[in-house]
Amino acid sequence: MRVSVIGSGYVGLVTGMGFVKLGNEVIFVDVDERKIEMINKAQPPIYEEGLEELMREFRGKYRATKDYREAILNSDVTFIAVGTPSREDGSIDLTYIEQASREIGRALREKDDYHVVVVKSTVLPGTTENVVKPIIEKESGKKAFKDFGLAMNPEFLREGVALKDFLNPDRIVIGVLDERTREVLGELYAPIDAPKLFTDIKTAEMIKYASNAFLATKISFANEIGNICKRLGIDSWKVFEGVGLDHRISPYFFRTGIGWGGSCFPKDVKALIRKAEEIGENPIILKAVVEVNERQPLKLIELLRRHVPELRGKTIGVLGLAFKPDTDDVRETRAYVIIKKLLEAGARVVAYDPKAMGNFKRFYPDVGDRIEYAKSGEEVLGRSDAILIVTEWREFEELDYSGKIVIDGRRVRKAEKTAKTYEGVCW
Numbered sequence: 516m517r518v519s520v521i522g523s524g525y526v527g528l529v530t531g532m533g534f535v536k537l538g539n540e541v542i543f544v545d546v547d548e549r550k551i552e553m554i555n556k557a558q559p560p561i562y563e564e565g566l567e568e569l570m571r572e573f574r575g576k577y578r579a580t581k582d583y584r585e586a587i588l589n590s591d592v593t594f595i596a597v598g599t600p601s602r603e604d605g606s607i608d609l610t611y612i613e614q615a616s617r618e619i620g621r622a623l624r625e626k627d628d629y630h631v632v633v634v635k636s637t638v639l640p641g642t643t644e645n646v647v648k649p650i651i652e653k654e655s656g657k658k659a660f661k662d663f664g665l666a667m668n669p670e671f672l673r674e675g676v677a678l679k680d681f682l683n684p685d686r687i688v689i690g691v692l693d694e695r696t697r698e699v700l701g702e703l704y705a706p707i708d709a710p711k712l713f714t715d716i717k718t719a720e721m722i723k724y725a726s727n728a729f730l731a732t733k734i735s736f737a738n739e740i741g742n743i744c745k746r747l748g749i750d751s752w753k754v755f756e757g758v759g760l761d762h763r764i765s766p767y768f769f770r771t772g773i774g775w776g777g778s779c780f781p782k783d784v785k786a787l788i789r790k791a792e793e794i795g796e797n798p799i800i801l802k803a804v805v806e807v808n809e810r811q812p813l814k815l816i817e818l819l820r821r822h823v824p825e826l827r828g829k830t831i832g833v834l835g836l837a838f839k840p841d842t843d844d845v846r847e848t849r850a851y852v853i854i855k856k857l858l859e860a861g862a863r864v865v866a867y868d869p870k871a872m873g874n875f876k877r878f879y880p881d882v883g884d885r886i887e888y889a890k891s892g893e894e895v896l897g898r899s900d901a902i903l904i905v906t907e908w909r910e911f912e913e914l915d916y917s918g919k920i921v922i923d924g925r926r927v928r929k930a931e932k933t934a935k936t937y938e939g940v941c942w
């Protein structure tokens with residue numbers, strides 16, 4: 516099938532390349548010229564394992580452009596994968612979704628064939644039918660479900676293992692209302708062996724929020740128990756090993772530490788809270804989930820002060836800047852909050868991350884410009900009075916921590932075994 520993907524970021528690029536691997540032809544659209552140029556040279560603008568190899572292998576089966584018209588006229592189905600960030604008050608910002616819908620609508624005006632538009636971005640229930648649909652109808656002069664198809668197909672991939680997740684998902688959720696669209700998406704996803712759940716459109720939108728909210732809740736719950744464990748001298752990882760053996764609970768997403776960051780959980784939980792309040796609900800669990808998560812990285816500083824009471828003038832090493840390992844993404848990384856606190860306390864910070872140092876400096880100039888970047892984890896260890904572990908990159912398991920003070924937010928076993936002084940956040 517001929518597929519176009521609007522927005523070539525973490526989701527758009529991975530999804531599009533996934534469709535290429537499944538035998539489709541893909542046209543990527545983006546407003547960012549740098550990304551377009553890189554994609555056309557078969558270079559991924561983001562770091563994601565396996566992506567570069569896939570882009571090299573399938574060169575010629577995909578291309579990128581700024582031109583919506585070209586992309587829509589030369590494809591049968593279009594996925595919208597633009598960002599849906601938070602506004603200042605936590606509510607969802609639909610600016611990019613609205614822009615993309617307008618451009619798609621304008622291009623569809625010139626097209627006679629039945630074209631299917633699929634919202635893949637995470638959007639609140641009602642957005643596809645109440646925002647995307649009327650914009651496309653107005654700009655195209657056509658009617659949804661009659662002249663063009665419309666669906667919502669949330670994405671559940673995790674960064675770092677995104678391609679694997681896209682090609683081997685736990686499930687595929689497809690929100691559709693018309694039979695033709697259902698057939699097109701059924702055919703497109705046919706090669707993927709996973710349970711396929713067809714729902715109406717707003718249910719598909721809600722499944723995405725409920726999933727992310729539950730996963731964030733699971734981690735905040737684990738961290739709350741973990742904080743109690745720490746005071747009682749109990750290893751919360753052992754506790755959750757025991758808890759997770761109950762098949763009703765499952766062992767996953769119980770890694771206690773400094774909490775969740777990233778481009779999804781923070782913004783999606785907040786957007787759901789705002790939406791709930793707007794419609795007269797008070798989501799007390801979700802609010803507590805966010806509060807626990809905001810306090811959690813501060814535990815690392817609290818523990819550090821037990822061993823280094825005066826931070827002024829001290830050099831503190833930070834291992835890891837990405838919000839999780841195997842990605843260069845720094846959106847809502849715990850490293851930002853932690854480094855900000857260190858600088859406020861007058862410490863010097865020397866940091867290292869295998870992939871995310873450039874992004875950290877660009878995204879957070881207020882702290883990113885005030886710290887030093889090391890060339891390796893060894894250099895951080897060599898130059899610091901104490902070390903904080905913020906992201907559990909595999910290579911941090913290879914470092915020599917002997918003689919060091921290490922405060923660990925993610926549980927790097929080598930540090931736990933070999934550091935002179937070691938503290939874990941919840942263990």
Ligand SMILES: NC(=O)c1ccc[n+]([C@@H]2O[C@H](COP(=O)([O-])OP(=O)(O)OC[C@H]3O[C@@H](n4cnc5c(N)ncnc54)[C@H](O)[C@@H]3O)[C@@H](O)[C@H]2O)c1
Nearest residue numbers: 522523524525526545546547597598599611614636637670
């Ligand atoms: N990152 C993830 O792991 C993940 C997983 C599942 C779902 N999601 C959801 O997918 C959506 C995209 O997330 P992302 O992380 O890929 O974002 P991203 O910021 O990495 O990518 C979005 C891309 O859209 C482009 N863009 C913005 N406006 C545009 C427009 N009008 N026309 C064309 N391109 C435009 C941007 O230049 C950017 O390249 C969000 O709704 C997010 O919640 C993300």
Ligand SMILES: O=c1ccn([C@@H]2O[C@H](COP(=O)(O)OP(=O)(O)O[C@H]3O[C@H](CO)[C@@H](O)[C@H](O)[C@H]3O)[C@@H](O)[C@H]2O)c(=O)[nH]1
Nearest residue numbers: 670671672673674734768769770774775776777779838839
């Ligand atoms: O037991 C755990 C698991 C994760 N985390 C943290 O939680 C955050 C998110 O991790 P993860 O879920 O692995 O990464 P994402 O790429 O943000 O993926 C989440 O967000 C995506 C965007 O919506 C969804 O598609 C995925 O299903 C969902 O897992 C990171 O800061 C992790 O360090 C923990 O603290 N403990």
